[in-house]
Amino acid sequence: xxxxxxxxxxxxxxxxxxxxxxxxxxxxxxxxxxxxxxxxxxxxxxxxxxxxxxxxxxxxxxxxxxxxxxxxxxxxxxxxxxxxxxxxxxxxxxxxxxxxxxxxxxxxxxxxxxxxxxxxxxxxxxxxxxxxxxxxxxxxxxxxxxxxxxxxxxxxxxxxxxxxxxxxxxxxxxxxxxxxxxxxxxxxxxxxxxxxxxxxxxxx
Numbered sequence: 001x002x003x004x005x006x007x008x009x010x011x012x013x014x015x016x017x018x019x020x021x022x023x024x025x026x027x028x029x030x031x032x033x034x035x036x037x038x039x040x041x042x043x044x045x046x047x048x049x050x051x052x053x054x055x056x057x058x059x060x061x062x063x064x065x066x067x068x069x070x071x072x073x074x075x076x077x078x079x080x081x082x083x084x085x086x087x088x089x090x091x092x093x094x095x096x097x098x099x100x101x102x103x104x105x106x107x108x109x110x111x112x113x114x115x116x117x118x119x120x121x122x123x124x125x126x127x128x129x130x131x132x133x134x135x136x137x138x139x140x141x142x143x144x145x146x147x148x149x150x151x152x153x154x155x156x157x158x159x160x161x162x163x164x165x166x167x168x169x170x171x172x173x174x175x176x177x178x179x180x181x182x183x184x185x186x187x188x189x190x191x192x193x194x195x196x197x198x199x200x201x202x203x204x
Contacts, residue, residue: 082090 085093
């Protein structure tokens with residue numbers, strides 16, 4: 001059996017241990033909070049990264065522009081002052097440019113042929129691979145108008161033709177009516193006189 005003093009000492013030790021444990025946990029929590037990224041720090045870091053990315057992009061663009069200028073100067077040569085050249089020198093320079101253009105056209109043709117050849121080989125290899133896998137690639141089909149659309153188009157064309165013929169007939173009829181001479185209306189005394197003459201001849 002423990003005495004009261006021993007029990008009190010033991011409780012005191014446990015209390016001190018609990019205080020030390022709580023102090024250590026608080027210190028570790030404060031350290032974690034200090035290293036935590038606050039919204040302000042995140043915003044500053046984001047702005048810094050954007051600035052660095054913009055500077056890097058600008059540097060790359062400048063390097064590409066310088067490389068492009070260098071390649072252009074190598075291919076085209078330095079700009080020459082044509083005013084100080086004589087006629088023979090101008091003719092010689094024109095021949096040089098002509099030869100250079102012909103050479104570039106030949107290189108362009110060779111490159112285009114090589115590219116088309118590679119494309120053909122790629123399509124052939126893809127077709128062989130699909131055949132080996134048992135896959136069938138449906139070829140692109142042309143769009144064919146539907147039957148109803150074709151019927152509607154035919155009806156529309158027929159209506160247009162019928163309207164055109166009706167218009168022609170109406171025009172012809174109007175022209176005929178305009179060109180036809182009006183009938184002469186005889187005066188009343190003329191046909192009455194003719195009736196009297198016919199009656200007299202019949203009575204005789």
